[in-house]
Amino acid sequence: MLRDNTSKVVFIGGILIIAFGFFAPNWIVNQLMFGFSRALAILGLLVLWRTGLVSFGHAFYFGLGAYTVAILDIQLGVTDVFLRLFGGACLAGLAGFLVGFIMRNYRDIFFAMLNTAISMVLYGIIVKTESLGSTDGFAISLPTIFGVAPETKYPLFVVITVIAMVSALLVNFYLKTTVGRLTTPIRDNEIRVEYLGFSVAHAIHLKYTMSAILAGGAGALMAMSLGQVDPDSMINWTVSGELVFITILSGPGNVIAPFIGSLVFEVLRTYAFELAPHLWQLIVGGTFLTIIFFLPGGIWSLIVKFGRNKS
Amino acid sequence: MKKRFMTHALGMVAASALVFTGGIAQAKDSITIAVPSFLTGGAAGPFGIPAMNGAKMVADAINKGTLPAPYNTKGFGGASATLIELDEGGGATKQVAEYRNLVEKRNVDAIVGYISSGNCQALAPIAEELKQFTIFATCGTPRIFEEAPRKYVFRTMGHATSDNVAAAMYVKEKFPDMKGYTGINQNYAWGQDSWRDFDLTLKQIMPNSKASEKTQFPKIFAGQYGSEISAMSLDKADLIHTSFWGGDLEAFIFQGAARGLFKKKIGVMTVGGTAAYRLGKKLPDGLVLGARGPYGILVKDRKSVLNQWFVNTYKNIYGIYPSGPAYQYGQAILAAKIAYDKAGSDASNEQLADALRGITFESFSTTIEMKLGGGHQAATENGYGITKYDSDEGENVVTDVKFYPASCVLPPDGIDSVDWINGGMKGAKC
C-alpha cells in the first residue's frame, strides 16, 4: 500500500521538512542537509542492490562529485549551487558511463571489488598530488543561489531538500519502468532476460551510470553543505563502506528508505561520537552487524511492519 | 527486533535530552571548553594523549585555583570549566562536521586544541563563519593567518616557519661544513610547508650547500620507510631534515637507527622532542632535536616557578616528563583563562577575542607575544639541541641547546613566511 503513495509522501514530506527546517536549530538543519545529500548516493546504490549488485567503491563517484565542486570553486570561481551540482553529477556520470563498460560484465563479489579498486586509484592520485590538495583537501566557499549569496544555510538546505525530492521521484518513476523493473529478474536469471530480448549488460550499464550520477550529485551537495573536501572523508574505501552500510541500514524497499537511513546514520554517528569518542567505530560497526543479522530488510522493513500492524 | 530498535531510539532521545538540559543548566559559574585532540590512530600516543593530559591538568588547576601566580585566581573569569574531550581523527571533513556540532548543537563556549595542520586549515574558515572563539594549540602551518585575516581564531604557539628557520640557523651554527641535505616529510600541508621553509632558509643562509633532487614525501601514517631509508643512505647529502611526528617519527627513528642512518647523516627533527622521553635509550645520540618551540625536553630545566610547577605536577600525575604537546595544550588553556579573566565568564565570542588579541603573557616555559596575524598568532622563541643518552640518569638529555628569539625566526606581522625568507629575512633580529 505504501508503494502507491510514495510520490505523495515524498512531496508532502519534503514540504513539511522544508517548513520544519525554517524553525529548527542549525545543527538539525545541518544533519538534514548531510543526510539528504548522502541519501542521493544511497538511492543509486539501492537501484544496484535490487539488481543484486553491491558496489564497494562508490566513494569514487561521491569523491569525484565533491572534488569537481572544489575545483570549480577554486580554479574557476564557480559559485552557483546548480552549476556546481551539475558539474559534479555530470563528471561522475561520465566516469560511471565509461567505467560501466567494464563493470557491466562483472557480478557479485567481483563487481564489489573492482569498484573498490577503481576508487582506490583515484584516492592514490589525489593523496599524492599537491595541486589537488593531497591529504588536506580544500575548503569550499558557500554556494550562491540564483546569483544571491545567502546569509544562512537555510536556502542551501531548501535547495538540497528539493533536489532530494526530485531525485526520489525520478528514481521512483524509473523503478516502475520496464528497465527499472529489471532488478529481481536480473538477479534471478540473466539468461532468461537475454532470451526475453533485453540486454542485461545494457540494463546494468544504465543502472550503474545512474548510480554514478546520483553519487556524484551526492558528493557535490555534501561538499557544499560541509564546506570541505578531503580524500579520507570522500574517497577512501571506508567511505564506500559507509555508503553500503547506510544502504543496508535503509533497506531496499522504497525510495524513501535511503533518506530515513541516512538521517539515522547521521544521528547515530553524531551521538556515538559525542557519547563515546573513543568507541564510535565499535558502535557503528556493531549496529552494522546487528542490521545484517537481525534486520536484513533494513529500517524500511520495520516501517512496513509497523504500517501493517496498524491497518 | 523491534524492541531492539526502540531501545536504540529511546536511548538517543534520552541522550539528546541530557544534552539539552546540559545546555540550559549552563550559567555564569561554569563554562564548557571542547578540547579536540587525537584519541585514536597513530598520533594518539605520542601527541594526542600528552596534549589532552596537559589540557586537563592545567584546566583542573585553574578550576581549583592552584596555578602559581599570577594565575592563582580560581576559574575562568571565576567560572569553573568542564572539558569535552574529542577525537581529532577521521579527516578534515569529518572534523568540520563535528566542529559545527560542537558549536550549534552542543553549544560549547570555547574550543581549544587541534594538532593536525590539515584540521586547523579546514576549521579556521568555519570558526569565522560561526563566529566561534577558538584557540589552536599545536597545529603548525603558517597558512592559517596568512591566507585571510581572522577574527575569532587564535594560535598560541609559533608556526612551522619558526621551527624550520631556527633549524636551518642551528645547522649553520653547528655544522658549517654541511654540503648537501635531503628530507623526508609527510605528504600534506605540514610536511610540504616544513620542507619548503627549511630548504628556502638554507638557500639563503648556506648558499654553498645543495638540496637533494630526490626528497621523500611518503603518505602520513605509512609506518614503513625501508626503501626511503635506503634511498637517503645512498644520497650524497650529509643531512636529513624531517618534520615527522607521532608514530611515524618513532617508526622512522627505529628503522633508521637500526640501519645506521643517523651515524652517517645528521638527523634534524623539528618535532623530535616528543620522542625523547618515550624512546629512552633507543633514541640515537647526536640528533638535532626541536620541540616546535621552547617546550618539553628543551626547557625541562628552566627554573621559573611556572615551569617547575608544570614539569613536577605533570610528572607526579602521569609518571613521565611533559613533552611539547602537553605544554602547548596547557598554554592554550591558560590563554583561554586569561581571555575569560579579562572579558568575564559571560563574555561573548567577540569580547573573548578582543581580550586575547595582541596581548603578551607569560606561559609555563616562555613569553608569548600575540603579535602576528593581526594579534592572533603567537610569536615565541624557538630552539634546538643535540640528543645524548645520559646513562647515569637513565634518560635522554639535550646538549648545546640554543634558542633564537621570535624576531629572528618569524617574519614581521603582515609578511608571508615564504616572501620573508626569499627576501633574505629582512628585519630579523637575532
Next chain:
Amino acid sequence: METFLTILLDGLQFSSYLFIVSAGLTIIFGVMKILNVCHGSFYAWGAYTSAFFIGKFSEMGMPDGWGFLVILASAIVVGLVLGFLIEQVILKHMYHRDEVLIVLATFGLFLVLEDVILIAFGTDPYFAYQPMALLDSVEMGGIVRDVYGLTLIGVAAMVAIGCWFLLNKTKWGTILKAVIFDREMGIAMGINVPLVYTLTFIGGAILGGLGGAYIAPTISVAPGLGTEVIVLSFAVVVVGGMGSIMGAAIGSLIIGLLRALAVHELPQVELFVVFAVMAVVLVFRPEGLFAPAKPRKI
C-alpha cells in the same frame, strides 16, 4: 650497480611484506569466496600481541631471542582465537547469504575490532625492538641494512613454499583444491566443507597475524595500523588475481619492486605506483593476472 642492488633488495623486502599480509587474504578468498576485510584486524592484533609480549618478556629479563618465539606464538594464538571465533560466531551463519553481505559483515567486524584493540591495549604505542636489535645489521651494496628486515624475505619464501607444499603435496591440498574448484562438487564428494572452511579461515587468520607480528619489531605499534594493510593487500590480490597464491606472489613482486624503484628514482609517484599497477591490470585483465576464468553456470 649499488643503486640497482639496493632497489632490488628494498623491493624484495617490501614484496615479502606484501606477500605475507596478502597470502592469508587470497587463500580465504580462494576457498571461501569471502573478501575478508577484517584481515586488517588480524594484522593489527598480531602486531599488538607480539609487541606487548616481547616487551613484557624483555622486562622480565628473558633473553631477546625469545622474541622470535613470541612472534610465532602471537600469530598462531591470534589466528586461532580470532579466526575461530569470527568464523564460528559470525561467518558460519552467513554462508547461505549473499557473498557481498559477508564482505559487509567482515567490514562491520573490522570496525568493531579496531576499537576493541583500543580497549585491550590502550592508545599508547608499543615498541618491540629487541628482535631487531638482536640481529644487528650488515653492509650490503654500500649501505647498512638491518638483518631483521632481510629475514622477512626468508619468512615470505617459507610461507610461499609452505602453501605450495600444502596445496600440491598433501591430501589436504587435494581437498582444498576440490573445494576451491567447486563447492558443490566438494560436498558431493563427501568432503566436510564446514570443517574445511573453519580451518581455512583460521589458517588465513594466522598468516594475517604473522604479518603483523613479524613487522611489529620494526614499527611503532599504534592504533589504526590495520587500515593501511587492507588497502595494500587488497591491491596485491587484485593485481595477482583473487584466490591465487601464485598471483599474490607475483603481484607482491611487481608492486614491491616498482615501488622501490619509484622511491629511489621518482619519489613523487611512490604511492601512486601501487594504484597505477592496479589500474593497468584492471583495464587489461580485470580478473587479475592469475585468476582462473570463472565459468558461468547455466
Next chain:
Amino acid sequence: MKQSKPILEVRDLLKTFGAVVAAKDINVDVNRGEIVGIIGANGAGKTCFVNMVTGYLKPTSGSIVFDGIELVGKGPREVTHAGISRSFQVSQVFHTMTVAENLTIALAIATNRGVRALSEMETPELTLQRDAVLKRYQLENYKDMTVNVLSQGVRKLLDIAMAVVSEPRILLLDEPTSGISVEEKFDFMDVVMGALKEDNVTVLFVEHDMEIVERYVSRVLAFYQGEIIADMSPKKALADSKVQEFVIGKRH
C-alpha cells in the same frame, strides 16, 4: 502446408569443442507451421543444435538462415528480436517472483523495446494481455504464487508462456515434458500445443518420449553422434531401423 520458401534453412552446421565433435553436417529446412520433433540419445547433439539456432552457442562453421536473415554470429537477444524464442530443459524463470510478475516482465520486454523501456511498465493494456496469457496457459490459479513453491510442470508451462509472449515465428522447446509425471504429460502437452496452435507458431521440440513425439509432431529429426540420421514423418521414423537402434534402443 508446404510453402515455396522454408522459414529456417540450416546449412553444413559444424560445432566442435576441441577434439569433440558436437554437431556435424547438419542440413535442415523447416517450413512455416511445421511441428518438428527432435529426438536422439543423451549427448546426441539435440540441445547443442537448439543452442546454436538460438544464439547461445556459436557454430564452428555453417550457416543458419531465418527468414532471409543470417543468425550465425548473433546472440540470444538478437535472435529473440529476429523472431525465435525458446524454452529450456530446466525451466528458466524468475524464481523469487510470482507467476504474474514473471509474465508481466516478459510482456513488458516484448512490448517496450528501445527507449520505450523507460516508460511505465504496468499499464492496463499490459495487465489485460497478461491475464489472457494466464488463461490460455491455464496458469490463473497460480497467478500470485512465487515460482519457488510451484511444481516442475507449472514452471515449465510458465517457461513456455514467457517464451511465446514475444510472438515468435519459431519456437524451440528443449524437452518440454522432462520432469513432468507420466499422468500429467499429455494434459500438459495439450495445453501447450493448443495455445501454440492459436498463435500459429512453427515449433521445434526436443523430446525423449516417443509417445509424445508420435502424437504431436508432423516431422522427426533424429540425432546420433552430432549428425542427423533421419528426417522423416514420425511414423516412418519410429519404424526406421537406424532410429530404433541408435535412438530408441539405447533408451530401453
